[in-house]
Amino acid sequence: MGRLLLVVMVSLAVGGCALGTNHVVLPAALTQEMPATGDLLAVRVKDSRTDLSGAQVGFKRNGWGAKTGSVELANNESLAHRLGLDLLAISRVKGFRASMSEPAPLEPAEVILDTDISTFLVDAKIGWTITLESLAVVKVAMVDARTRQPLWSDVVRVDGRKPDVYVVVASDYQQMVEDLYARLVSALRAAVPAVVPR
Amino acid sequence: MLDSYRRSARPFPRLYPGEAMRRSGRVLLLAAILAAALGGCARYYWMKAGSTAEQFDRDSRECVLEAKSTVPGPVSGLAVDVIDQRYRTCLAGRGYVREKQFDPPAAGSYRGIESEEELAASAVSKP
Numbered sequence: 001m002g003r004l005l006l007v008v009m010v011s012l013a014v015g016g017c018a019l020g021t022n023h024v025v026l027p028a029a030l031t032q033e034m035p036a037t038g039d040l041l042a043v044r045v046k047d048s049r050t051d052l053s054g055a056q057v058g059f060k061r062n063g064w065g066a067k068t069g070s071v072e073l074a075n076n077e078s079l080a081h082r083l084g085l086d087l088l089a090i091s092r093v094k095g096f097r098a099s100m101s102e103p104a105p106l107e108p109a110e111v112i113l114d115t116d117i118s119t120f121l122v123d124a125k126i127g128w129t130i131t132l133e134s135l136a137v138v139k140v141a142m143v144d145a146r147t148r149q150p151l152w153s154d155v156v157r158v159d160g161r162k163p164d165v166y167v168v169v170a171s172d173y174q175q176m177v178e179d180l181y182a183r184l185v186s187a188l189r190a191a192v193p194a195v196v197p198r
Numbered sequence: 199m200l201d202s203y204r205r206s207a208r209p210f211p212r213l214y215p216g217e218a219m220r221r222s223g224r225v226l227l228l229a230a231i232l233a234a235a236l237g238g239c240a241r242y243y244w245m246k247a248g249s250t251a252e253q254f255d256r257d258s259r260e261c262v263l264e265a266k267s268t269v270p271g272p273v274s275g276l277a278v279d280v281i282d283q284r285y286r287t288c289l290a291g292r293g294y295v296r297e298k299q300f301d302p303p304a305a306g307s308y309r310g311i312e313s314e315e316e317l318a319a320s321a322v323s324k325p
Contacts, residue, residue: 050287118268119280135276137269157271 018062022170023074024177029082030089030185034097039196041096042109042145043087047080047117054078057177058122058134060168065126071173079120083138086185087115087192094194111151111196114141120184122176130168134160134180140191152197158183243307244294254294254308261288262311262320273318281317285310 047053055076060069073079084100091098091113099105101112119137124130141153160180165172244254265284269277286296289310299307311317 051283121276121280123276123279133276135269135280137280155270157269159275159277161275 018060018068018168020060021070021072022060022173023072024057024174025074026082026178026181029085032089032092034092034099035095038095038097039111040105040107040109041091041098041111041113042101042105043084043091043098043113043115044101045080045084045087045115045117047078049117049119049121052121057120058173059124060173061124061126063126071122071177073177080117083115083117083184087113087188090185090189090192093189094192109145112143112145113192114143115139120180122173122180124165124168129163130165132162132165132168132172132176134176136180136184138184138188140188142193142196152193154191156184156187156191158187240298240300241303241309242296242312243299243303244289244296244310245304245307246292246294247306249294249306249308251308254310257289257292257294258308258310259320261285261292262317264288273314278314278317282311285317 052058055072055078056070057073057079058071059067060071062068073082088098088100096111096113097107098113099109101109116139117136118139119135121136122132122134124132135157136159137155137157139153139155142151143149144151158180160176160183162172162176244258246254262281262285265281265288266273268284269280271277273281290296296310303309311320
């Protein structure tokens, strides 16, 4: 009995345990000085994921595939807030005098960068082996702040896959989320235009 | 003599110690096998009071397209799960309830999209 308990405890410790919450630390958000000139832009990020919200970015599953735990960003930082910070820096790099839409910017924005997180998820498919999968879909649009006229829009999708995993450990979730987020930011950087398409 | 005959003829004869336990175990096992066998015949159906098959087909098609529009690109991997989740949320939002039923299902029950292949095929077809 004691030996069985020991085996279970060691398995849980080594296996990372399918229960509880794993916290993922993302690298520091991008920073960029506000340019002296350029269109005034407000960054707005909405999280419209249906099955996840806030800091949660994934599920942990047991051997039968049932959801038994959660994967979240460290320090309970919401994904929308974090993506907002990176989009702020990206917009400034592109030449916009960008600020977050909340709290209200000092100068009224001319353009709103409307961002909608449709999906951002890391999950595990349980079979003979485990396949870790990730998917992010973000809709991004530029809207004239005064007339609400859409000026430009795009949909960015990135996904990832790590097959043939026998035991999922904390570093697997860390790697999957970090990689997905980095590729999402990179894709958004490529998508956001440098000038307002009017 | 008559007494012993009456004893042996009663409908529930006396059992040896442990026999009752063994018999109830066998009954339970049989019930479990039966339940598992019959359970395989149950499938998921969508139900909504007063709905018609045509209405469900239309709602189902619209929900697939709506769900698919949130995840552009190939319908594979995790995208299947996300689209499926959104499809179900959409139908639930239109008042349908998804429940397991034995075949043949009750009137007013409709079979929605339940497999990856169906989802991929439906997602590309226009309503």
